[in-house]
Amino acid sequence: MFIGELSRRTGVSTRSLRYYEQQGLLRPQRRASGYREFDDSDVTVVRRVRILLAAGLNTDLIREVLPCMTDEGAVLAPICEEMADGLRRERDRLTSSIEQLQAAHALLGSIIHAGEAISAEAGRNGQ
DNA sequence: ATTCTCACA
């Protein structure tokens, strides 16, 4: 099938599909016309890519882990050890990001409250 | 009608 059909069957824009190819996530054949030729298996590949993308993985990691995935329905399951390892590292990165955001969130909150306290005091002093 | 590449008011 050509890119248009794959796009319709996956709900992913042709723009994204070409981008995925650039990132090495899809390797369609090429017709003499230059048109990309995808096969049915690419439909499931695209679905997996979307899931991994939604999980916050970048295309580099997806490229590595993609060949080690199984389509257990709507859920993706790891098959190789290398993959589970890469995923664990990604999960740790997320944990770190979450902690930094929580710290920033708490700090911002304290600054806001400090400002409110000052305003309240100014009010009591008839300012 | 479709896809392709390239570039960005």
Added chain:
DNA sequence: TGTGAGCA
């Protein structure tokens, strides 16, 4: 990633 241009 979207979008439009100019081709094939």
